[in-house]
Amino acid sequence: MLEQYLPVLILVELAIILAIAFILLSRLLGPNRPASNKLGAYESGMDPIGQARDRYSVSFYIIAMEFIVFDLEVIFIYPWAVRYQEFGEGTLWAMMLFIFILFLGLIYTLKKGSFDWDTEHTATRKPRL
Amino acid sequence: MELYWFLGLSAVLFTIGVIGVLTRKNAIVIFMSAELMLNSVNLSLVSFSAQLGDVHGQILVFFALCVAAAEAAVGLAIIIAIYRNNLTVDVSKIHLLRW
Amino acid sequence: MESANELLTILPVIIIGTAGLLVMMVDAFTENSRTAYWITVLFSAIGLAVSVNSLFGPTGTSFYNMIAYGGTAAFGAVLVMTGTLFSVMLTREYLEKTGRHIAEVYSMMLFATFGMLVLVQSNNLVTLFLGIETMSISLYVLAGLVKDEKKGVEAALKYFLLGAFSTGFLLYGIALLYGASGSTFLVDIAATDEKGLIYWAGVALLLVGFFFKVSAVPFHMWTPDVYQGAPTTITAFMATASKAAGFVAFILVLSRALPDVRAEWSDVIWLFAIFTMVIGNILALVQDNVKRMLAYSSIAHAGYVLIGFAAATGAAYSAILFYLFAYTLMNVGAFGIVAYYEWNKGLDFTEIKNYAGLGYQQPLMGVLMSVFLFSMVGIPPFAGFIGKYRVFAAAIDEGLISLVIVGVLASAASVYYYIRVLVYLYMKEDEGAQVTLVKPGMLYSVTLVILAVLTLYFGINPGSLTDLLLSFKDAAY
Numbered sequence: 001m002l003e004q005y006l007p008v009l010i011l012v013e014l015a016i017i018l019a020i021a022f023i024l025l026s027r028l029l030g031p032n033r034p035a036s037n038k039l040g041a042y043e044s045g046m047d048p049i050g051q052a053r054d055r056y057s058v059s060f061y062i063i064a065m066e067f068i069v070f071d072l073e074v075i076f077i078y079p080w081a082v083r084y085q086e087f088g089e090g091t092l093w094a095m096m097l098f099i100f101i102l103f104l105g106l107i108y109t110l111k112k113g114s115f116d117w118d119t120e121h122t123a124t125r126k127p128r129l
Numbered sequence: 130m131e132l133y134w135f136l137g138l139s140a141v142l143f144t145i146g147v148i149g150v151l152t153r154k155n156a157i158v159i160f161m162s163a164e165l166m167l168n169s170v171n172l173s174l175v176s177f178s179a180q181l182g183d184v185h186g187q188i189l190v191f192f193a194l195c196v197a198a199a200e201a202a203v204g205l206a207i208i209i210a211i212y213r214n215n216l217t218v219d220v221s222k223i224h225l226l227r228w
Numbered sequence: 229m230e231s232a233n234e235l236l237t238i239l240p241v242i243i244i245g246t247a248g249l250l251v252m253m254v255d256a257f258t259e260n261s262r263t264a265y266w267i268t269v270l271f272s273a274i275g276l277a278v279s280v281n282s283l284f285g286p287t288g289t290s291f292y293n294m295i296a297y298g299g300t301a302a303f304g305a306v307l308v309m310t311g312t313l314f315s316v317m318l319t320r321e322y323l324e325k326t327g328r329h330i331a332e333v334y335s336m337m338l339f340a341t342f343g344m345l346v347l348v349q350s351n352n353l354v355t356l357f358l359g360i361e362t363m364s365i366s367l368y369v370l371a372g373l374v375k376d377e378k379k380g381v382e383a384a385l386k387y388f389l390l391g392a393f394s395t396g397f398l399l400y401g402i403a404l405l406y407g408a409s410g411s412t413f414l415v416d417i418a419a420t421d422e423k424g425l426i427y428w429a430g431v432a433l434l435l436v437g438f439f440f441k442v443s444a445v446p447f448h449m450w451t452p453d454v455y456q457g458a459p460t461t462i463t464a465f466m467a468t469a470s471k472a473a474g475f476v477a478f479i480l481v482l483s484r485a486l487p488d489v490r491a492e493w494s495d496v497i498w499l500f501a502i503f504t505m506v507i508g509n510i511l512a513l514v515q516d517n518v519k520r521m522l523a524y525s526s527i528a529h530a531g532y533v534l535i536g537f538a539a540a541t542g543a544a545y546s547a548i549l550f551y552l553f554a555y556t557l558m559n560v561g562a563f564g565i566v567a568y569y570e571w572n573k574g575l576d577f578t579e580i581k582n583y584a585g586l587g588y589q590q591p592l593m594g595v596l597m598s599v600f601l602f603s604m605v606g607i608p609p610f611a612g613f614i615g616k617y618r619v620f621a622a623a624i625d626e627g628l629i630s631l632v633i634v635g636v637l638a639s640a641a642s643v644y645y646y647i648r649v650l651v652y653l654y655m656k657e658d659e660g661a662q663v664t665l666v667k668p669g670m671l672y673s674v675t676l677v678i679l680a681v682l683t684l685y686f687g688i689n690p691g692s693l694t695d696l697l698l699s700f701k702d703a704a705y
Contacts, residue, residue, distance in 0.1 A: 065202040065205060065206070071198075075194060108255075111256035136407075146396065150393050160388075163392035167395065170396065170400045177406055177407035183410060185411065192357065192358055204368070204389075207381065207384045208385065210372060210375050214376065214381050225457075
């Protein structure tokens with residue numbers, strides 16, 4: 001009964017052995033030059049130490065919102081793509097129109113500078129009221 | 130027979146959403162409750178769709194999801210604007226307009 | 229060729245959608261709000277002309293029965309386009325004078341109009357839902373247009389939260405009706421045989437969703453706040469075009485999807501009509517803010533329209549359509565004049581006490597305000613009178629005497645708060661701060677004059693329009 005789980009066990013063992021091996025090998029073979037920069041957050045990540053209730057830059061939310069909106073276009077494209085053979089070529093142009101409209105939306109957000117992370121630039125831009 | 134379990138779950142979730150909208154004070158929590166209402170309806174739609182063997186219900190779910198996303202984008206923007214103006218998102222403290 | 233003909237059946241939708249995208253691009257690349265404005269006016273005018281033309285065209289369904297065209301749907305498009313065109317024409321000067329002229333306004337208004345046009349043409353609960361949501365989401369944005377004005381953003385928040393709440397009910401109603409009938413097409417729902425708990429719960433939730441959107445009491449809480457907080461010409465847009473679209477869709481759903489249970493929903497609407505008329509009018513009596521007063525008055529008007537729904541005959545539906553047309557004309561006009569007073573800064577010109585003595589300063593504006601308010605009261609010879617009369621007459625034909633009595637009493641009470649504005653404009657002495665009103669621009673005055681002339685014209689000569697509306701009876705119901 002439990003025999004069928006043997007491959008899983010082997011996999012787990014392999015994973016553990018490999019992980020330990022990698023750590024040991026890099027310890028033994030790699031050069032060791034500590035620097036304070038190496039302890040910082042990776043790339044654009046945030047400093048993980050501090051209050052969890054800090055205020056984040058609003059740009060994160062804007063990106064998140066745009067992600068949601070553009071992400072959801074896929075739920076219309078995917079079913080269409082699966083059944084494309086039956087729907088025929090006419091639907092290709094309908095889908096192109098759909099994507100074109102989304103593309104216009106993307107141009108709009110680009111032009112309005114919602115992807116600008118350079119705060120200095122956004123601050124000096126003339127206020128639009 | 131199984132359909133009724135899903136409908137029951139959906140009704141319970143919907144009620145939780147309604148209660149949340151009516152009792153909570155934080156605008157974001159109210160909005161989350163409203164989203165819960167929409168998603169509980171999606172559950173109903175999918176179970177009806179499976180029961181009837183008809184795909185229209187599932188297509189409506191796609192549209193409902195999309196509407197919910199658009200609503201989220203607009204709603205969060207409004208809530209950010211509210212926060213910037215009032216420094217709070219507590220709806221009981223936002224009452225310039227009444228009667 | 230078949231599909232090209234199908235596209236012609238939604239021509240206003242295509243025109244407005246294209247215009248919306250075009251304005252959005254103009255805004256992105258040039259930020260020239262004047263250009264955006266003229267494009268919007270041009271395309272709205274074309275859209276209005278096309279939809280007026282389609283009134284006389286054939287009726288039928290297209291896009292796999294998703295869309296209905298001609299008849300009631302075509303007149304719904306006319307209502308929406310009328311409201312849009314005139315509120316757009318008023319919007320530019322109002323926003324320029326109050327220093328908030330941005331091109332986004334026009335693309336959002338066009339997208340909202342797009343949703344309304346889909347809504348009035350829908351023949352399926354899916355298109356109906358999408359139309360309502362496209363409209364509502366654009367309107368949330370429009371309400372909170374001025375990001376740093378507390379009242380506007382607060383209005384947007386309230387509109388948004390309650391709108392999302394009501395969307396839940398509407399969608400749940402749609403889901404349950406779909407489950408009970410096995411289809412989302414309005415005609416298939418009408419053919420449901422088994423009317424169990426699911427069916428009735430679906431009908432009830434759908435009604436609740438619609439009552440929210442047309443602001444029937446007790447689902448009206450958002451209306452006064454939103455109408456007061458939003459920029460005034462946007463309020464005119466919301467109060468007319470979106471209300472009219474909601475009511476036309478309500479007609480479509482009730483007459484196409486639920487005709488055989490008419491006795492049941494007619495009783496429910498009877499009750500809601502009474503509540504809406506009485507509470508709307510009573511609360512309007514005590515308002516000191518003109519925008520808020522007009523908001524409550526629009527709730528009261530929704531009550532009068534619901535009388536027509538309670539009667540639910542072909543004559544009643546045509547009366548409702550006429551009423552909505554008159555309502556659109558006079559409400560855009562009244563809000564337009566409030567907007568005009570408002571841009572004369574220095575005092576809060578939405579408070580009625582600041583209106584004292586203004587009627588003589590700019591005689592044209594005072595006279596126009598009188599026309600719109602008298603029409604709202606329902607005094608002949610204005611269109612508001614004919615609308616009210618025809619709705620009441622249709623209800624009497626169906627034997628709803630008590631409902632009509634309440635309606636007449638309520639509109640008698642409404643005289644007080646409408647005339648009160650005029651009393652302030654003409655009969656109160658201007659005390660304290662003297663304000664010199666700026667002359668409105670040429671186009672602004674012309675727009676308002678056109679609205680007043682139309683109000684008067686359809687009051688004196690309603691025959692051609694009412695005949696046309698009555699002729700829809702066979703096609704739509």
